[in-house]
Amino acid sequence: MDFRKLRVGCMALLGAAWILAAGCGGAAPAAPVPTRGGDLGAADPETGDIFRLPIALELARLDLQSYQMLNDFQSGKPFTLPAPYTLVQTYLTNEPFQGQNFGDQVPIAYVATQGQNIYVVFRGTKTVLEWYDDAQFGQIRYDFLPSGGLTEEGFTNIYTTIHSEIVQTVNQLAQSGNYTTLFVTGHSLGGALAVLAAPELATATSFTSPILYTFAGPRAGNPAFGTKTYAPNVETSWRVVNTNDLVPKLPNEVSVVFQGGTYKTFFYEHVNTEVDITFGNPISGPTDITDIAFDHELCNYYNALCAETSDPASCKQQAG
Numbered sequence: 001m002d003f004r005k006l007r008v009g010c011m012a013l014l015g016a017a018w019i020l021a022a023g024c025g026g027a028a029p030a031a032p033v034p035t036r037g038g039d040l041g042a043a044d045p046e047t048g049d050i051f052r053l054p055i056a057l058e059l060a061r062l063d064l065q066s067y068q069m070l071n072d073f074q075s076g077k078p079f080t081l082p083a084p085y086t087l088v089q090t091y092l093t094n095e096p097f098q099g100q101n102f103g104d105q106v107p108i109a110y111v112a113t114q115g116q117n118i119y120v121v122f123r124g125t126k127t128v129l130e131w132y133d134d135a136q137f138g139q140i141r142y143d144f145l146p147s148g149g150l151t152e153e154g155f156t157n158i159y160t161t162i163h164s165e166i167v168q169t170v171n172q173l174a175q176s177g178n179y180t181t182l183f184v185t186g187h188s189l190g191g192a193l194a195v196l197a198a199p200e201l202a203t204a205t206s207f208t209s210p211i212l213y214t215f216a217g218p219r220a221g222n223p224a225f226g227t228k229t230y231a232p233n234v235e236t237s238w239r240v241v242n243t244n245d246l247v248p249k250l251p252n253e254v255s256v257v258f259q260g261g262t263y264k265t266f267f268y269e270h271v272n273t274e275v276d277i278t279f280g281n282p283i284s285g286p287t288d289i290t291d292i293a294f295d296h297e298l299c300n301y302y303n304a305l306c307a308e309t310s311d312p313a314s315c316k317q318q319a320g
Contacts, residue, residue: 040308042275047235051275053308056240059119059185059213060302061319062112066123066190067298069107079107082320085114089169091162109162109193111169116180118173118207120166120197124188124216124298137251138259139266142225144200147232149225150266152218152251155192166197167204174206182207187298188247191217191239195230195271202233211236215301218250219268230271237272242304244280244295279304 042051072079081087092105112119139150186194191214198212241248280295306315
C-alpha cells in the first residue's frame with residue numbers, strides 16, 4: 001500500500017473520525033484486576049525486561065484521562081484525576097485542533113503522582129486528521145541531548161514548547177525524596193512526545209531509568225536518535241501496537257518530503273520494543289474511514305489489553 005497516497009486521502013476524509021475521550025467502561029471495581037501469566041509473552045531480547053500488562057493497563061487509563069483533560073478545558077471545567085492519583089501540573093501548547101484558531105493554547109500533557117510513582121502523560125490528537133496535521137514528516141535536530149539525532153519536526157516543535165516545564169516539575173518532585181519511579185506514557189501523538197521526553201528526563205532528572213509504555217505511537221526519529229540517544233537512556237521501553245493501525249506505520253521508514261523548496265529524503269526507525277495486539281480490520285485504502293479511526297482508538301487498545309486479563313469486564317470498568 002502507498003501510505004503517502006493514503007495520507008492525502010485521510011486528510012480529506014477523516015475530520016469526523018473522533019477518538020473517544022476518557023471513559024471505556026463503568027465504575028471502578030474495589031479490587032485490582034488479576035492477569036493471566038506471561039503478560040502477552042513479550043520480553044526485550046537485549047535487556048531481558050518483561051512487558052507488564054498491569055502497568056500497561058494503568059498507563060492506558062492515565063492516557064485516557066489526558067483526553068478528559070482536553071474535554072474539561074474546552075468546557076471550562078477544572079480537570080482532576082480519580083483517586084488515588086494526584087494531579088501536579090498540566091502543560092499547554094499552541095497545538096490547534098478543528099474549530100480552534102491557531103495560536104490558542106490547549107493542554108497537551110500532565111504530571112501526576114501516586115504512592116512513590118511519578119507519571120508524565122502526553123495527550124494525543126482528538127482526530128486522526130489532526131494527527132496528520134501534526135506529522136509534517138520532515139526532521140530537525142534533537143537538541144535536548146548532545147548525542148542528538150534527528151526527530152520528526154512537528155512532534156519536536158510541540159515538545160519544545162513544554163519540555164523545560166516538565167523537567168522542572170519532575171526535579172521539584174524528586175527533591176522531596178518521596179518518589180522512586182518515573183513513568184512516561186502517551187497515545188498516538190502523545191506516544192511520539194513520550195519517546196522524545198524519556199531520554200531527556202533520564203539525563204536531566206535523578207530518574208535515570210524511566211519506564212516508557214506507549215500506545216499507537218508513530219515513528220518519532222531517525223536511526224541515530226534511536227541507537228545513540230534513546231536506547232542508552234531508556235532501557236524499559238514498550239510500544240503497544242495494533243497490527244491493523246495505520247499510525248504506527250508512519251512516517252514511512254524512507255520519507256520524501258518537500259522542504260525548503262526542494263525534495264529531501266528522511267529515514268525513520270521505531271524505538272524498542274514493540275508489543276503487537278490485533279483488533280479491527282486491515283486498512284485497504286483511504287476510504288476505510290471507519291476502520292482507520294476504530295483501529296487507532298485508545299479505548300479499543302485498552303479493551304484489547306483487558307481481553308488478556310482473567311476478568312475483562314472488570315478491567316473495562318476500571319477505565320471509568
